[in-house]
Amino acid sequence: MMKQKSKASSAALAFCVMLATTFGPSATRASAPQLSDAAGSYGITAASRIHFSVAQVGGGGIAGDFGKFSGNFRIDGNNIARSSVNFTLYPESVETGERRVEDFLKSSAVFDSATYRTVTFRSTSITQTGPDTAAVEGTLTARGKTRKERFSVKLMDWNNRSISFKIRGSIFRSPYGMDVGTPIYSNVVEFDMNIKGQKR
Amino acid sequence: MLQNSKSAFGWVTIILHWLIAVLILALLALGFVMRRLPLDPSLQFSLYQWHKSFGFTVLALAALRAAWHVLDRQPQAPAGLSALERRAAGTTHAILIVLALAVPVSGWAVASTSTLNIPSFYFDWFVIPHLPMAKSEAAESFWTSAHSILAYATLGLVAFHAMAALYHHVVRRDDVLVRMLSTRPQRRRELEKTKSSQVIAKRK
Numbered sequence: 001m002m003k004q005k006s007k008a009s010s011a012a013l014a015f016c017v018m019l020a021t022t023f024g025p026s027a028t029r030a031s032a033p034q035l036s037d038a039a040g041s042y043g044i045t046a047a048s049r050i051h052f053s054v055a056q057v058g059g060g061g062i063a064g065d066f067g068k069f070s071g072n073f074r075i076d077g078n079n080i081a082r083s084s085v086n087f088t089l090y091p092e093s094v095e096t097g098e099r100r101v102e103d104f105l106k107s108s109a110v111f112d113s114a115t116y117r118t119v120t121f122r123s124t125s126i127t128q129t130g131p132d133t134a135a136v137e138g139t140l141t142a143r144g145k146t147r148k149e150r151f152s153v154k155l156m157d158w159n160n161r162s163i164s165f166k167i168r169g170s171i172f173r174s175p176y177g178m179d180v181g182t183p184i185y186s187n188v189v190e191f192d193m194n195i196k197g198q199k200r
Numbered sequence: 201m202l203q204n205s206k207s208a209f210g211w212v213t214i215i216l217h218w219l220i221a222v223l224i225l226a227l228l229a230l231g232f233v234m235r236r237l238p239l240d241p242s243l244q245f246s247l248y249q250w251h252k253s254f255g256f257t258v259l260a261l262a263a264l265r266a267a268w269h270v271l272d273r274q275p276q277a278p279a280g281l282s283a284l285e286r287r288a289a290g291t292t293h294a295i296l297i298v299l300a301l302a303v304p305v306s307g308w309a310v311a312s313t314s315t316l317n318i319p320s321f322y323f324d325w326f327v328i329p330h331l332p333m334a335k336s337e338a339a340e341s342f343w344t345s346a347h348s349i350l351a352y353a354t355l356g357l358v359a360f361h362a363m364a365a366l367y368h369h370v371v372r373r374d375d376v377l378v379r380m381l382s383t384r385p386q387r388r389r390e391l392e393k394t395k396s397s398q399v400i401a402k403r404k
């Protein structure tokens with residue numbers, strides 16, 4: 001991830017280093033980081049944010065977050081493609097600011113969270129797409145159905161103990177038997193996540 | 201033929217009358233089922249959307265009906281109705297015409313004030329905008345009650361209206377019901393006379 005040093009990433013890095021030298025005694029680093037520096041196993045922390053939105057006709061839509069989730073990932077220092085990620089979220093914890101919408105999402109109409117307690121993602125392949133970006137492909141299982149999906153990942157921030165990414169993905173819901181409300185509500189769910197990992 | 205005449209209803213009045221009648225009765229049943237019965241949430245969502253689309257259809261037809269009522273002439277009441285009966289009938293009809301507008305407008309207000317902010321996508325064809333009203337739980341529950349009260353009041357008045365029509369048809373044997381079915385109602389008394397003379401003819 002860090003091997004290619006673009007202008008942008010070195011600028012970001014300079015900023016990180018400045019922050020680190022100012023605030024973090026342990027993170028001080030004089031030289032450019034190598035991917036191997038970020039290598040390791042991480043647990044996804046509760047400070048992460050799993051945000052989603054579904055557009056509706058005429059503008060606006062439903063947006064919310066999943067409050068409960070867990071997961072881990074491993075960054076392979078020698079070969080980024082051999083890195084992996086596992087993620088589980090609990091649809092029961094969906095928050096939208098409107099109780100009736102939350103109840104509807106948990107109901108048999110959408111997640112059926114009483115029957116299917118989790119939504120899981122397991123990576124199958126990871127491809128670096130830029131100096132600080134990658135594409136993660138894997139299997140998403142929701143409501144008992146498993147499909148291949150793809151998310152784009154951007155490195156946001158890191159030090160020698162923690163790392164954070166911005167992850168985006170557009171998931172069609174009809175293949176999972178969750179097409180209720182289309183076409184008033186889009187068939188596409190946009191995920192916009194901030195994933196923070198803590199080294200283990 | 202399209203317009204009302206001095207003594208009969210035209211097709212515009214007759215067709216609007218029965219279309220609106222069928223739709224309102226269906227919407228009352230649909231409204232009750234979708235709101236009061238335990239349903240699969242996915243089906244319930246669809247039924248609400250059908251309810252709104254058919255409800256808007258009634259609103260458009262009721263607006264035509266109200267305009268027609270104001271613009272077209274009113275046929276004279278059938279002979280044999282007392283002044284009180286005429287006044288009762290006229291008042292009932294005017295209230296029904298207003299309710300056919302007020303019920304869907306109050307439903308539109310429910311959709312517009314609801315914090316769910318669900319668009320009204322007319323038969324998945326085009327979006328009918330919300331009324332410019334502030335969304336809040338208080339406003340939504342107010343309009344939900346108003347819509348419900350107006351809807352069931354309409355059911356009550358429709359029942360009264362239909363009973364009156366049947367009373368005229370069955371007991372009084374006059375043209376009140378028949379003339380809302382055809383633009384050229386044969387006089388029922390004459391009709392009966394011809395029928396009985398046919399029977400007599402057959403017997404011969």
Ligand code: HEM
Nearest residue numbers: 227228231232252255256258303304307308310344348351
């Ligand atoms: C003549 C037309 C209509 C009739 C006869 C009608 C009748 C009804 C009835 C009987 C109910 C159930 C009330 C209850 O049991 O409490 C209902 C609920 C409802 N109607 Fe209508 N309706 C009409 C038009 C509309 C329109 C045009 C809309 C919206 C655009 C609409 C939106 C609603 C909504 C949202 C509810 C449910 C309220 C809730 O669950 O909070 N209705 N309607």
